[in-house]
Amino acid sequence: MTDYGEKGGEDFLGEAQEIVESFSRSLLGIDSAFKKGRTDPELVNEAFRAIHTLKGLAGIFSAVELGQLAHKLEDLLGEVRLGRTVLGPELLDVLFAAIDVMQGFIGASKSGDTPRDEAALAAISAAIDGVIRGGAKTSNEDYGVDPAIWSVLTEYEEHRLRTNLAAGLSLYRVRSQFDLMTIDQEIEALKDRARQLGEVITYLPTGEVTDRDVLELDLILATGVPEAEVQAALSNPARQIMKIPTVSRGAMQPAAPVTGTPLSAALAPESVGTRPVASDLHFERPGTRVEMKASVRAVRVDIRKLDYLMNGLGEMAILKSSLEALAVRIRANIDSKARRDLARLLHAFDRRLGDMQEGILEMRMVPLSQVFDRLARGVRQTSRELSRDVRLVVTGAETEIDKLLVEELGDPLLHMLRNAIDHGIEALDERARVQKPQTGTIALNAYQKGNHVVIEVEDDGRGIDTARLVQKAVELGSLSTSEADQLSHGEALALMFLPGLSTKSGITELSGRGVGMDVVKTNISRIGGVIDVHSELGIGTKITITLPVTLAIVRALLVRVGSQVFAVPFASVAEVLILETRPRIVEGKEVLSLRGTTLALCRLSQLLRIEGNPSSGKKFVVVAQVGERRLGLVVDEIFGQKDVVIKALGRSLAKVKGFSGATEFDDQRVGLVLDVAAIVEEVWSSTESRTKALSYG
């Protein structure tokens, strides 16, 4: 039964991780609103709720340090919610630092280490206390609002109401009747509408309707939208909308008479007495209910279990092919009805199998926001450390990609973003001199393109100085002077991926921290991706990563080279040609003219050193496209396409380049899957290949 306990622990860590990530998302939202001079109370609430949930979770699993930190954070956010502590850059810094500490706790529990949690806890607790102390006074201004209203508000609602009134907004009461059967959805719908106009301060039952199936609620809305628009937006036969008189601070009027009536009466045009409806209706506060729903619908599954299922499906696909082969063999011996039935069954089986494969693949897909949120935090931290004014604009975070890929993407992308801030975006005075806006912009864009996901990191910084890059490469001996003279702009830029090349003299703490772009490139290639760079001096740099959507099952083209059959992932095949004309030779390399562009050719039999059967007949060219690069792979025969389950080759073959894995064909034979990205890379980077510049773009 210890197994169970362990499992519970794993689930806890997974859930804690998710909560911390959602907390981090809320913080980023708060941070960006704050930079625009706003405070978004809804986000503060979200952050508060996330921490509250985490505190409870930590309690259940006796994660003491995490629980204590969550408790402290809850206190701090509680103060912020009530306006007792003012949101500021230091406070945000402390909150972001707390995320790192919490992740440290979670990471340590995962690996089973017990590091000095207490020291980290003490440090962050002290920081939290430091920012709480700078508390702000609470005003008692009542803005001429009926004290009966004030009297029923919670402390938080009171703070929100005061904040809105201080901003000069108007107050409305929206009275609606709801059918008890549908009240949950209808209230949510009304709140959604109202939120588009302003902030919902509170909503409470009036207790005036005697029909047991109907509940009447007053919703109090603070908004700056003109009354007519409020009426138009919320108007409904079952609703009354009234403006609540208020007095702005500037023209203080005598307060409305103190009546002492309860809220419902004070708000009602003609009061009919009250009864405590809320208590016997189990009236729920918003938020909690929504979260519970979400957590019930999702199931957390170990990715290895999905892999296991995937392998099982792969084997079923093999069985299916055997069945089909058998069906062909016995076809002659059975009557036409049995033949039809057999064909129908096989077809149905095929379809179901396809559905299941798709279903499992979809389970592996997660939105890129999982990694983008973490990156946004890294950007914030780096820009503060380097005192750069940087704005990160993210698009396409909802783009989905294989979970395994997402995990491999974090570090390379973070490094690229840090580079963009450190080496790309200029310091303030330099930006002023070249008349760029003070705030540097880094765009992180993602989108799907066929079977690929494209991720771009683009900055409006100083761009890459290729002359210095080339000079550095020559100094390092990676390039001869004569070679250097012949480099195209694109080739010169590609030098940044050479090991040991960093253009900025004087290594900062950040870039000195670890990896260079060569490691980034290796990591990206390992998951089947390709990097392209575009840069213009003084204008900016754009680095594009093109990745396969998933690694597990791919549609592939089966080709023969010599006596071997290879699978070429369809995603990297642009088109297939018959090699009819003799290729031209340009600088010792075979090329083909293809609709006005020049296509470099690579004979796979030569590249892979496959002997035998050079077959006299015609040859085929598989035009591979990876990122912006095209390469014609010359093969002997094309067999058509097939869905293949890719299995990793053993580590013992890690040094052999050109194959991303292998797949099992129907006859138990193993076929290698070409790593097209690696092959294109190999051909391009082979030094004697001068033709590559020709097919660029």
Add this chain to the structure above:
Amino acid sequence: MAKLALQTIEEESRRDEGNEFLSFSLAGESYAVPLASVLEIVVPPPLTEVPRAPKAILGVASVRGRLLTVVDLRVVLGVEGESPPNKGRLLLGRGPEDELMAARVDEVDQVLRLPDDQVEQVALGLGADSTEVVRGIGRPGHSSSIVLLDLGAALSRGTR
């Protein structure tokens, strides 16, 4: 009666586990590896060559859905001579980093029990290159001798 005999055999095998070797032939020579290091003996499934792999790697094969790298022991040991075609067996064992791999041999012979006094530790003069793969020389019975190999080391060597 049969049951009793079986029990005796089991007991015996347990007692001698440390000294049990699996002998096999390769290009006409006899070799043996510790029986405990052989996880399974299988008839080779169709083999797929891996272009540009080290010479000692014959290729990859799928054994019940698992993809294995197959090492040619002849290349590892540097022995000349032809292996009979369409024969042979794969010995499955653990290679570097605990990877499940296979070594191809010509023919599996038998299980040998070698008491300590019939095992000579590795002798000098066999060539420094093979010291880690060759564990010693076994002298079963009277005259014949057999080279004792370390399967894991042989598999590791094959991937270099």
